[in-house]
Amino acid sequence: MKDVAARAGVGLKTVSRVVNGEPGVTAETEHRVREAITALGFRRNDSARVLRKGRTASIGLVLEDLADPFYAPLSRAVEEVARDHGALLLNGSSAEDPARERELVLALCARRVDGLVVVPAGGDHRYLEPETAAGLATVFVDRPGGLIAADAVLSDNFGGARDGVAHLVAHGHRRIGFLGDQPRIHTATERLRGYRAAMAAAGLPVDASWVSLGPTAPDRVRAETERMLTGPSPVTALFTGNNRVTATAVRVLARHPRPVALVGFDDLELADLLTPAVTVVAQDASRLGRTAAELLFRRLDGDAGPPRHEELPTRLIARGSGELPPADGTSG
Amino acid sequence: MKDVAARAGVGLKTVSRVVNGEPGVTAETEHRVREAITALGFRRNDSARVLRKGRTASIGLVLEDLADPFYAPLSRAVEEVARDHGALLLNGSSAEDPARERELVLALCARRVDGLVVVPAGGDHRYLEPETAAGLATVFVDRPGGLIAADAVLSDNFGGARDGVAHLVAHGHRRIGFLGDQPRIHTATERLRGYRAAMAAAGLPVDASWVSLGPTAPDRVRAETERMLTGPSPVTALFTGNNRVTATAVRVLARHPRPVALVGFDDLELADLLTPAVTVVAQDASRLGRTAAELLFRRLDGDAGPPRHEELPTRLIARGSGELPPADGTSG
Numbered sequence: 048m049k050d051v052a053a054r055a056g057v058g059l060k061t062v063s064r065v066v067n068g069e070p071g072v073t074a075e076t077e078h079r080v081r082e083a084i085t086a087l088g089f090r091r092n093d094s095a096r097v098l099r100k101g102r103t104a105s106i107g108l109v110l111e112d113l114a115d116p117f118y119a120p121l122s123r124a125v126e127e128v129a130r131d132h133g134a135l136l137l138n139g140s141s142a143e144d145p146a147r148e149r150e151l152v153l154a155l156c157a158r159r160v161d162g163l164v165v166v167p168a169g170g171d172h173r174y175l176e177p178e179t180a181a182g183l184a185t186v187f188v189d190r191p192g193g194l195i196a197a198d199a200v201l202s203d204n205f206g207g208a209r210d211g212v213a214h215l216v217a218h219g220h221r222r223i224g225f226l227g228d229q230p231r232i233h234t235a236t237e238r239l240r241g242y243r244a245a246m247a248a249a250g251l252p253v254d255a256s257w258v259s260l261g262p263t264a265p266d267r268v269r270a271e272t273e274r275m276l277t278g279p280s281p282v283t284a285l286f287t288g289n290n291r292v293t294a295t296a297v298r299v300l301a302r303h304p305r306p307v308a309l310v311g312f313d314d315l316e317l318a319d320l321l322t323p324a325v326t327v328v329a330q331d332a333s334r335l336g337r338t339a340a341e342l343l344f345r346r347l348d349g350d351a352g353p354p355r356h357e358e359l360p361t362r363l364i365a366r367g368s369g370e371l372p373p374a375d376g377t378s379g
Numbered sequence: 380m381k382d383v384a385a386r387a388g389v390g391l392k393t394v395s396r397v398v399n400g401e402p403g404v405t406a407e408t409e410h411r412v413r414e415a416i417t418a419l420g421f422r423r424n425d426s427a428r429v430l431r432k433g434r435t436a437s438i439g440l441v442l443e444d445l446a447d448p449f450y451a452p453l454s455r456a457v458e459e460v461a462r463d464h465g466a467l468l469l470n471g472s473s474a475e476d477p478a479r480e481r482e483l484v485l486a487l488c489a490r491r492v493d494g495l496v497v498v499p500a501g502g503d504h505r506y507l508e509p510e511t512a513a514g515l516a517t518v519f520v521d522r523p524g525g526l527i528a529a530d531a532v533l534s535d536n537f538g539g540a541r542d543g544v545a546h547l548v549a550h551g552h553r554r555i556g557f558l559g560d561q562p563r564i565h566t567a568t569e570r571l572r573g574y575r576a577a578m579a580a581a582g583l584p585v586d587a588s589w590v591s592l593g594p595t596a597p598d599r600v601r602a603e604t605e606r607m608l609t610g611p612s613p614v615t616a617l618f619t620g621n622n623r624v625t626a627t628a629v630r631v632l633a634r635h636p637r638p639v640a641l642v643g644f645d646d647l648e649l650a651d652l653l654t655p656a657v658t659v660v661a662q663d664a665s666r667l668g669r670t671a672a673e674l675l676f677r678r679l680d681g682d683a684g685p686p687r688h689e690e691l692p693t694r695l696i697a698r699g700s701g702e703l704p705p706a707d708g709t710s711g
Contacts, residue, residue: 074410105486113470114455116448116648123446126472130479135486137469138445140458147462154437154467158490294648301652316448316626317649320633 055083105129106343107155108138109148109165111189117290117313117332118166121188124336125164132344134161143229145169156183162343164188164336170231172197184346188339190233191356198346200339200357202330204234204312207361208241209248211310211328212286214363216249219373220284220308224257224275226268226296227288235260238288238312254280263291272299276307283373284308290315297325300368310369312361319366326369329362387415437461438675439487440470441480441497443521449622449645449664450498453520456668457496464676466493475561477501488515494675496520496668502563504529516678520671522565523688530678532671532689534662536566536644539693540573541580543642543660544618546695548581551705552616552640556589556607558600558628559620567592570620570644586612595623604631608639615705616640622647629657632700642701644693651698658701661694 052062057076064072065080072080108125110118122138129136137155141148148168152175155163162184170193175185185192187199215223225242228235239260246253256278259271272295275282285300285307287293293311297318300307311318311327318325338357384394389408396404397412404412440457442450454470461468469487473480480500484507487495494516502525507517517524519531547555557574560567571592578585588610591603604627607614617632617639619625625643632639643650643659650657670689 074406078406078409112455113458114451116451119446119448119451123444123472126445126474130474135483136471137487137490138471139468140455142458142462151467155469158469297649297652315649317629317647317653320629320653321649322654 051080051083055079104132104134105137105158105160106134106340107152107160107163108136109151109155109163109167110138110140111143111166111168113140115291116316117330120333121166121336124333125340128337128340128344141166141168143168143232145171149174153178162186162347164339164343165192166190167192169193184343186339186343186346188335196354198339198342198355200335200342200359202234202335203358203361204237205241205244207328207330207363208238208286208288208312209245210241210361210363211312211326211369212242212245213248214326214365214369215284215286215308215310216245216251218284218308218370221251221373222254222257222280222282223251223284223286224272224282225259225286225288226271226275226292227260228263228292230260235288242286256280257282260288263289263295265295268292268295269299272296276303281375282307283375284310284371287311289313293318293325293327297321305374306371307374308369308371310363314364321368323367323371326366327364329364331359331362334359383412383415387411436464436466437469437490437492438466438672439484439492439495440468441483441487441495441499442470442472443475443498443500445472447623448648449662452665453498453668456665457672460669460672460676466676473498473500475500475564477503481506485510494518494679496671496675497524498522499524501525516675518671518675518678520667528686530671530674530687532667532674532691534566534667535690535693536569537573537576539660539662539695540570540618540620540644541577542573542693542695543644543658543701544574544577545580546658546697546701547616547618547640547642548577548583550616550640550702553583553705554586554589554612554614555583555616555618556604556614557591557618557620558603558607558624559590559592560595560624562592567620574618588612589614592620595621595627597627600624600627601631604628608635613707614639615707616642616701616703619643621645625650625657625659629653637706638703639706640701640703642695646696653700655699655703658698659696661696663691663694666691 048062052059061072062080065077106129108122126136139151141151145168156178164186166189167187172192172195175195185197187197191199212223225239227239230236261267285296287296290313293315300309311325314327314329318327380391380394384391389412393404393408394412397409438461440454458468471483473483477500488510496518498521499519504524504527507527517529519529523531544555557571559571562568593599617628619628622645625647632641643657646659646661
């Protein structure tokens with residue numbers, strides 16, 4: 048702000064008036080101040096953010112999918128923290144499209160949000176660097192940002208999946224299927240890594256036909272589940288990599304002639320009331336959102352420390368489906 | 380735009396340059412154009428909306444609760460329509476607080492959204508009149524706006540609840556409880572009205588102890604469900620007024636010693652896999668969102684007809700819980 052005043056040859060108060068749209072500045076002076084701001088590399092939103100006054104603060108939340116129930120408690124938690132700080136929350140969804148994510152992030156920046164919590168769809172966030180350099184605070188949540196040094200709050204996806212699969216192994220399973228989301232999604236590959244680690248720790252081989260990553264559309268998950276249950280080397284247990292996959296797998300298993308054990312990553316509403324009730328590795332979605340938003344507000348309050356990565360524990364909730372023994376006597 | 384050009388004594392192209400921040404306009408001319416815009420009653424966001432160029436269009440969605448799964452498919456449908464129109468969606472939630480709703484709506488207006496889809500929390504939307512007069516398009520969805528002539532897209536809440544309760548009556552129930560949301564919420568009172576109409580049509584009295592409206596917090600719903608099941612005149616069936624209430628009632632009924640029939644308003648994920656599977660009156664949340672967003676874009680494209688009210692049908696899905704007979708022989 049001092050640099051702007053010096054370059055425009057005016058006082059600080061005049062700069063403040065121009066930026067806040069207050070009266071008492073001639074058109075010529077306003078023009079000079081705006082030119083100085085432009086010359087010094089501020090964008091309109093950045094200068095407004097740094098110098099703002101008399102407007103409601105706001106933060107943005109970029110989700111992956113508005114229709115995924117996992118994000119509902121996460122969103123609400125971010126909103127509650129924002130409210131505690133007197134800020135409004137604006138959010139939007141990338142629909143798992145990196146170009147859409149970038150467009151949405153920049154649109155929120157242009158609308159002068161003070162900071163962003165982002166569930167990234169893409170793997171390259173260098174496009175954020177000019178915004179970050181100009182003062183934008185960003186915290187990634189659920190998945191880390193890519194090619195950028197930034198805060199991130201994640202669940203222990205690897206450890207949670209490893210423990211869930213080890214739970215199936217402990218109940219006698221040797222042929223365990225893994226059904227997950229698309230391989231370019233960080234959480235999907237971390238959970239697959241956890242599955243492989245648990246199988247390796249138990250000395251169990253993994254047949255290529257037991258692993259399937261891809262879109263979570265019900266048709267694909269249904270076909271892949273049925274394939275794993277009926278192939279030449281059918282599985283006796285399934286580990287499902289997220290709530291969308293679990294919901295479809297549960298429907299297939301409900302109609303399957305022999306019992307198949309199931310552990311799902313993510314909890315589902317009513318999962319405890321099914322027969323059998325569904326054993327899950329639960330994330331604390333609300334705590335993910337709260338932790339990310341609190342970190343964001345610490346950054347906005349001036350915390351300029353190095354990027355932080357926080358990892359939250361998951362919790363195995365045994366309810367019945369994950370404790371079923373192998374149905375075909377292959378236990379051992 | 381013509382009026383602005385005439386009043387400022389400049390050409391249309393100059394007005395366009397000023398509004399879009401393009402170069403080639405002297406500071407004096409810019410000042411004169413801005414004064415003309417102000418004098419003609421445009422606000423900065425409105426002029427930008429009407430005259431905008433070279434930026435991404437956006438619409439806002441104001442929800443009641445980010446964590447309610449009912450709004451997930453509605454949000455996604457609004458976003459898909461926005462995307463088909465090349466527009467971004469920004470949304471936020473009022474947390475059922477009218478003051479918060481107003482603050483969020485005005486914050487979105489200040490951030491230059493082209494139109495709004497609103498699930499209203501409050502009952503007085505006169506605060507929108509200056510925005511509407513200046514060209515903001517608004518469509519209410521799920522609940523109507525209050526004290527304002529505006530577009531609304533709603534479900535047939537009255538008819539859906541009436542049919543659901545009539546379904547319980549047809550299966551022999553005479554003592555039917557109604558558990559709903561807070562009475563200041565339009566959908567809650569419409570559904571209660573449907574309950575009363577079905578009871579009256581069957582010539583059945585309604586005991587005051589069978590009706591309970593209030594917050595959908597699990598503790599309250601649990602206590603009220605247990606009270607209705609154990610009082611001096613216990614109910615043999617329940618009609619639950621929305622998905623939050625149904626999820627809690629299902630948990631209470633799962634532990635109750637005698638079977639109690641249940642029909643819930645709103646479908647729930649996995650409801651078809653419970654024992655008994657839950658009979659529901661399903662809204663088409665996706666179609667609500669799509670219809671509202673399409674109406675909004677027709678308004679933005681120039682449709683200036685009188686306010687429209689669209690009512691979408693609901694669908695009774697019989698799955699088992701709503702077809703249970705009365706457990707205590709009071710059928711008749």
